[in-house]
Amino acid sequence: MAGDQGVTYEFQDYPDREMLFIDLAGQLAGDLRAALSRNDRVAFAVPGGTSPGPVFDDLCATDLAWDRVDVMLTDERWVPEDSDRSNTRLLRDRLLTDKAAKAQLLPMYMPCQEPEDRLEELTAIIEAELPLSVVLLGMGADMHTASIFPGADQLDAALRPDAPVLVPMRAPGAPEPRVTLSARVLNDAIRKHILIMGADKRAALENAKGKTVQDAPINAVLDGAIVHWAE
Numbered sequence: 001m002a003g004d005q006g007v008t009y010e011f012q013d014y015p016d017r018e019m020l021f022i023d024l025a026g027q028l029a030g031d032l033r034a035a036l037s038r039n040d041r042v043a044f045a046v047p048g049g050t051s052p053g054p055v056f057d058d059l060c061a062t063d064l065a066w067d068r069v070d071v072m073l074t075d076e077r078w079v080p081e082d083s084d085r086s087n088t089r090l091l092r093d094r095l096l097t098d099k100a101a102k103a104q105l106l107p108m109y110m111p112c113q114e115p116e117d118r119l120e121e122l123t124a125i126i127e128a129e130l131p132l133s134v135v136l137l138g139m140g141a142d143m144h145t146a147s148i149f150p151g152a153d154q155l156d157a158a159l160r161p162d163a164p165v166l167v168p169m170r171a172p173g174a175p176e177p178r179v180t181l182s183a184r185v186l187n188d189a190i191r192k193h194i195l196i197m198g199a200d201k202r203a204a205l206e207n208a209k210g211k212t213v214q215d216a217p218i219n220a221v222l223d224g225a226i227v228h229w230a231e
């Protein structure tokens with residue numbers, strides 16, 4: 001167990017990335033099966049970005065009742081789905097395939113100029129699924145998680161205990177507008193995993209210790225999580 005100021009999380013350190021991908025996919029499948037044994041449908045939120053693709057490659061080939069799983073993103077970049085920056089595109093290509101093709105993908109983007117234009121519709125779809133059963137999060141080297149970035153315009157709104165489900169976000173380090181699940185929604189998940197890889201991200205996680213959630217938004221979701229790390 002690692003922790004800081006009342007925040008405790010489990011840190012799983014893997015000998016290499018391949019072992020992390022296989023083991024994390026197995027743990028996610030186990031959590032989803034446990035949730036499916038208690039519920040008719042389960043909500044599963046996953047990150048985009050560069051890290052989770054290989055985990056999705058293993059997970060999508062796993063036998064479970066995918067037809068009862070509702071998959072959503074933790075956050076989306078406000079770009080059309082054919083953009084190679086689209087997190088939805090990553091999910092369609094790497095997770096909603098093979099056995100997991102039977103899962104239902106919930107939208108976190110609708111074609112229009114700004115996230116605010118369709119926020120109510122997206123919120124209504126996601127709100128009906130809550131609480132999340134299982135969430136996988138990523139983290140950037142700047143200590144952002146989902147699209148909760150240090151210095152972002154709606155940072156406080158995403159971190160408030162009474163935060164809305166979805167928060168539109170614009171941040172200096174993000175080239176396009178974003179939409180993100182709030183920390184409240186992420187923390188309400190029954191099981192919470194965080195995937196980080198590389199020495200820079202491990203140093204960033206260490207560096208987050210003692211910092212405020214505004215300076216290190218990862219601190220807002222660490223409590224009770226399992227952090228999976230490999231070099």
Ligand SMILES: O=C1O[C@H](COP(=O)(O)O)[C@@H](O)[C@H](O)[C@H]1O
Nearest residue numbers: 047048049050051138139140146
């Ligand atoms: O922009 C994003 O960044 C984070 C971290 O991404 P990575 O490429 O460093 O793995 C990701 O978790 C988030 O979902 C994504 O939108």
